[in-house]
Amino acid sequence: MAEALLRLEGVTKRFGATLALDALSLEVMPGEFVALLGGSGSGKSTLLRIVAGFEAAxxxxxxxxxxxxxxxxxxxxxxxxxxxxxxxxxxxxxxxNVAYGLRRDGVARPEIARRVAEALAMVGLEGFEARKPAQLSGGQRQRVALVRSLVKRPPLLLLDEPLGALDAGLRERTGLELRALQRATGAGFVMVTHDQAEALALADRVAVLQEGRLAQYGPPQVLYERPATRHVAEFLGAANILEGRARPDGAVECGAGCLLRPPRAAPAYALRPERIRLVAQAPAEKGVTARLKDLAYRGDGWLAMVALPGGAEWRVALPADAAPPAPGAALSLAWAAESLAPLDA
Amino acid sequence: MRRFLVLLPPFAWLLALVAAPVAILAGIALSQGAPGVPPFLPPVSLAAGWQGTLENILTLVQDGYYAGSFLRSLVVAGVSAALCLGLAYPVALGIAAAREGWRVPLLAMVLLPFWTGFLPRLGAWIGLLRDGGWVNGVLTGLGVTAGPLPLLYSDAAMYLGMVHAYLPFAVLPLTATLLRRDLAVEEAAADLGASPWVVFRTVTLPLSLPGAAAAFLLVFIPAAGEFVIPELLGPPEALLVGRVLWAEFFQNRDWPLAAALAVALLVLLIAPIRLFQRLDEGGSRRGASPPSRVGGTAADGRRPGVLR
Incomplete structure (x- = not known):
């Protein structure tokens, strides 16, 4: 096993009475793109500032x-x-701006000129050398900030909401550019974000932070399909949370007419809306009949709000080519047994 | 019409308290001296028509005594402003770096001398510096010096008084500028390898230059016309415009020449005043650009108060 690029061991930070980071441990491997994902107050920015040295653990x-x-x-x-x-x-x-870090390192002037030109070319900003930041667009500023850090060839780059100040149209493209840049430089990236879609799309591994603790750390697919806790399930996209009473035979009652056969016993289960299918007849223990309450068109499909007999509300993703059912219609829903993700908290 | 009504009070104010006095002053400057009360002939009268003269203005240009007093005033104002700037910068830096709850008390300490009477303060300096005063008393009493040092009525005493009187004018704009700065930019510099001193030299200092220039001018402009401090603390040969003007007005009763001196000083200070206004406008525009983590700084471009 290769040595970790960054290793945090039991990092704790308090602001007054608030515990910002609670004995947090985390590893980032060389060349890895890690996203720190969490709501405000989860400690993700504090963690970044501790690694950069602006806060002391x-x-x-x-x-x-x-x-x-x-x-x-x-x-x-x-x-x-x-x-x-x-x-x-x-x-x-x-x-x-871009030369600043190189000058601090005492790099020779011709070398600085060469490396700055190279760095600006990498993000398509040739010809902008003489501009001041005020004369640049938001996207251009973001790229200058990026290469200002990358030109020093750091083994680890920390990014604090790098796409947060860009408008929606620019975010996706810039995100992909960011990832390409990370691959090209081979540097480890640790990016703080509160946007789960961004984290899932860009990162090799996602660390979900909650109240200063690491809720779950793993590849995006694992976090999405197998969330460990209810918080992770709800934070990473829409999830239906199923709670129920376990019966002696291992099945779980999740309301009137709803019976689950989970892979293992847990306090609750998560079921993604897109793992639920519309069928002719709801199968026992892997399906349920529900009433359609509301329907929203999302371009790539429909999002249906359905009410279960017990009163619980679920979200169900329906394909766009399906004829939309009328509100009030009874829907037979089914899912594969392995789509149920047991939640431990 | 509504616009007119809104603009009327400030314009009436400016007309009555700025434009009219300056016009009267300019009129006196163009008139001939004459025995009587007031001691001049109006430049234009119904009976005699034009009876003004450019003599007073020509005297200012031709007589080295007056030109010299202007030059000395500008030098004294420049040195005083530079001294205030040098002392105010670390003070402002300290106040800006202090915790939020400490800023108001610290600023109050800077302003405290300002709230005591101006003349009692100068009286205190005289009491400290005169031949039989405190400083000389202690020095001779301890045997450090054989006799009293000529402390009072010296350039040093004059600059001491100037700095003491004008320091708050320099501290306030500098503190406002330094409080408004974006600390993330300084963190970025440190992150890129700049030591604290290099961060100050390459980021903090250049970005605070407009505030420093404003501080310099805020001291320079009133100091150029200062009369009381050089009169009470300065050496007799420090013939500054303010003292010369006073002498012409009260001792020689040459109102036209005194008025010409006053108008000339005003004209001389228009350039630095315009410069200050330009800086001030530039400062508020700059304040609009970067969002900041500093306590009182708003991202929407309105200028935050110093004390928030």
């Missing part, structure tokens, strides 16, 4: 390539950070 260790960097000031840490507001130097041109 109360307890725990921060190891970069096996070296404890916890005591180093920000300027002595080999990691680099892309700020949410980009934090470009407003009084410097694009060239000098």
């Amino acid at each position: 109360e307890a725990g260790r921060v190891l970069l390539q096996g070296r404890d960097i916890g005591a180093l000031p920000p300027h002595a840490r080999p990691v680099s950070m892309v700020f949410q507001s980009y934090a470009l130097f407003p009084h410097l041109t694009v060239f000098h």
Whole structure:
């Protein structure tokens, strides 16, 4: 097993009485793209700032390539950070913004000119060297901020909501560019985001943070299909949460006319809307009959709100080619037994 | 019409309290001196028609005594403003870096001397610096010096008084500028490998230059016309415009020449005043750009108060 690029061991941080990070441990492998996903107050930004050196951890260790960097000031840490507001130097041109880090490292001038030109070419900003940040669009500023950090070739790049300030149209494209850049440079990326779609689309592994603790850490598919907790299931897209009373024979009652046969016993189960199919006859223990309450068209299909006999409400994704049922109609729903994800909390 | 009504009060105010006095002053500057009360002939009268003269203005240009006093005033104002700037920068940096609850008390301490009377403060300096004063008393008492040092009525005493009087003018705009700055930009510099000193030199200082220039001018402009401090603390040979003007007006009763001096000083200060206004406008526009984590800074471009 290769050595971890970044290793956090029991990192704890308190702001006054609030516990921002609660003995959090996490590993990032070389060349890996990790997304830290969480709501506001989950501690994800604090974690990033502790790695960058802007906040000091109360307890725990921060190891970069096996070296404890916890005591180093920000300027002595080999990691680099892309700020949410980009934090470009407003009084410097694009060239000098990108050259800033190289000049601090004492790189020779011809070498600086070469590497800045190369970095700007990488993000299609040739010819913008003499502009000031105020003369750039939001997307251009974001790219300048990105190469300003990358030009130093850091082994680990930290990104604080890098797409947060862009408008929706630009986000997807910039996200893919970000990923391509990460592949091209081979640097480890740790990106903080509150956008689950962004995290799932870009990251090799996603760490879901909740109240300063790591709720789950794994590849996007695993987090989506096999969420460990109710929080993860609900945070990563829509999920129907099924709770029920377990019967001695192993089946679980999830309301009137609803019986589950889960793979293993758990306090609750998650069922994704797109794992539910419309069938002619609801099968026992893997299906239920429900009444359609509302229907919303989403372009790639329909999202149906259905009411179960017991009163619970589920969301069901229906394909676009299906003729939409009328509200009030009785729908027979079915799912594969393995689509039920047991939730432990 | 509504617009007119809204604009009327400020314009009436400016007309009555700025334009009219300056016009009267300019009129006196163009008139001939004459015995009587007031001691000049109006430049235009119904009986005599035009009886004004450009003599007073020509005197200012031709007589080295007056030109010299202008030059000295500008030098004294420049040195005072530079001293205030140098002292105010670290103070403002400290206030901006202080915790939010500490900023108001710290600013109050800067302003405190401002709230005491101006003349009692100068009186205190005289009491400290005069030959039989506190400082000389302690020095001779301890045997450090044989006799009293000529502390009072020196350039040093004058600059001491100037800095003491005008320091808050420099601290306030600098504090406002430094509070408004985007700390993320400084963090970015540190992240890219800049030590704290390099962050200050390459980011904090250049970005605060408009505020520093405003601080300099806010001291320079009133200091150029200062009369009381050089009169009470300065050396007799420090003949600044304010003192010369005073002498012409009250001792020589040459109102036209005094008025010409006042108008000339005003004209001389138009350039720095315009410069200050430009900086001020630029400052508020700049404040609109980056969102910031500093306590009182709003991302929507309105200028935040210093004390928030």
